[in-house]
Amino acid sequence: xxxxxxxxxxMILCRVWQVLKKPSVKYSLGTLLIVGFISGIVFWGGxxxxxxxxxxxxxxxxxxEMEDNVYQEYKETVHYSNRTGVRATCPDCHVPKEWxxxxxxxIQASNELLHKALGTIDTREKFxxxxxxxxxxxxxxxxxxxxxxxxxxxxxxxxxxxxxxxRAVQAHDKGISAGKTxxxxxxxxxxxxxxxxxxxxxxxIGDI
Amino acid sequence: MMKNITxxxxxxxxxxxxxQLAAEPISSLRGATDIDQDSSAAAAKRYNKDEEPIARxxxxxxxxxxxxIKNYRINLKSNKCMSCHSWSNYREANAxxxxxxxxxxxxxxxxxxxxxxxxxxxxxxxxxxxxxxLVENSFQPVTAITGK
Numbered sequence: 001x002x003x004x005x006x007x008x009x010x011m012i013l014c015r016v017w018q019v020l021k022k023p024s025v026k027y028s029l030g031t032l033l034i035v036g037f038i039s040g041i042v043f044w045g046g047x048x049x050x051x052x053x054x055x056x057x058x059x060x061x062x063x064x065e066m067e068d069n070v071y072q073e074y075k076e077t078v079h080y081s082n083r084t085g086v087r088a089t090c091p092d093c094h095v096p097k098e099w100x101x102x103x104x105x106x107i108q109a110s111n112e113l114l115h116k117a118l119g120t121i122d123t124r125e126k127f128x129x130x131x132x133x134x135x136x137x138x139x140x141x142x143x144x145x146x147x148x149x150x151x152x153x154x155x156x157x158x159x160x161x162x163x164x165x166x167r168a169v170q171a172h173d174k175g176i177s178a179g180k181t182x183x184x185x186x187x188x189x190x191x192x193x194x195x196x197x198x199x200x201x202x203x204x205i206g207d208i
Numbered sequence: 209m210m211k212n213i214t215x216x217x218x219x220x221x222x223x224x225x226x227x228q229l230a231a232e233p234i235s236s237l238r239g240a241t242d243i244d245q246d247s248s249a250a251a252a253k254r255y256n257k258d259e260e261p262i263a264r265x266x267x268x269x270x271x272x273x274x275x276x277i278k279n280y281r282i283n284l285k286s287n288k289c290m291s292c293h294s295w296s297n298y299r300e301a302n303a304x305x306x307x308x309x310x311x312x313x314x315x316x317x318x319x320x321x322x323x324x325x326x327x328x329x330x331x332x333x334x335x336x337x338x339x340x341x342l343v344e345n346s347f348q349p350v351t352a353i354t355g356k
Binding site: 076077078165166167168170171174188192193194195196200201202203204205 | 257258259260275276278279281283284285286287288289290291294295296297301302321322324327
């Protein structure tokens with residue numbers, strides 16, 4: 001013990017560690033366990049609460065970059081208003097459900113906060129200029145996960161093809177066997193597309 | 209003299225029409241509803257489900273769209289129709305490719321991409337609802353199409 005402390009003399013971290021390592025003489029093991037248990041719940045709960053608080057539509061559109069652009073466009077689409085009134089909100093498509101993936105996505109979001117502070121997309125023009133890049137990020141992520149977020153709600157296996165349109169049946173039948181994923185065919189399902197001239201020259205006018 | 213005859217003719221025609229109008233009150237598409245009253249709205253029609261291509265009625269007719277087009281955006285950044293109907297995508301989408309005429313400029317120059325004057329597809333191509341014609345007509349498709 002004394003030998004260790006001596007070795008530690010001028011290193012703060014090391015000394016802190018020594019204190020932490022020392023068995024408690026003041027409090028009983030029971031007290032320590034209970035306090036530890038409760039604060040664990042508080043921290044864990046707090047962490048998850050914070051995560052949930054940032055996981056709903058109001059939070060997503062609390063910044064004008066989202067409210068003025070993607071939200072307005074999304075309001076015209078099937079996932080906002082439809083026959084049955086079932087909705088898909090921003091986090092349904094953009095934040096994974098499973099905890100591990102969710103935390104990773106939330107950590108990535110800190111980069112978004114940085115750009116919010118920098119004002120990278122704080123006007124419609126700036127947003128449009130960056131749009132292809134932003135959309136590309138989402139497409140790549142969805143291709144990599146076989147459109148996991150879409151499949152949280154939709155599933156090829158439970159689709160009644162007799163209820164679907166003629167084109168949908170043909171495409172889905174072919175798509176499944178060709179190993180395609182939802183985002184391969186359903187780009188622009190919730191927002192306006194970026195300028196697609198570089199992605200698919202045939203489906204954009206480009207410079208006239 | 210000539211002037212007088214014309215004047216009389218005009219007079220007769222107008223009076224003639226006038227009396228006819230008085231005899232037969234105009235019935236517009238509004239029906240018998242007075243001008244100062246709101247006519248009741250017709251039930252909203254729903255677009256047809258996806259179907260097979262619809263036969264054309266005359267030779268230069270833009271074919272009718274045989275499928276839903278709700279939320280298909282066409283703007284300067286992208287054209288949803290072309291994601292299935294362009295020459296690069298039609299095979300994959302199993303759709304009809306746009307015809308050669310869609311590449312021609314106003315001066316009949318053939319362009320490398322769809323011509324700007326054909327870019328906004330729904331100017332000419334329209335989807336269908338199952339509605340009876342509001343006014344009867346006796347239009348017949350040309351024999352070149354029907355073969356009769």
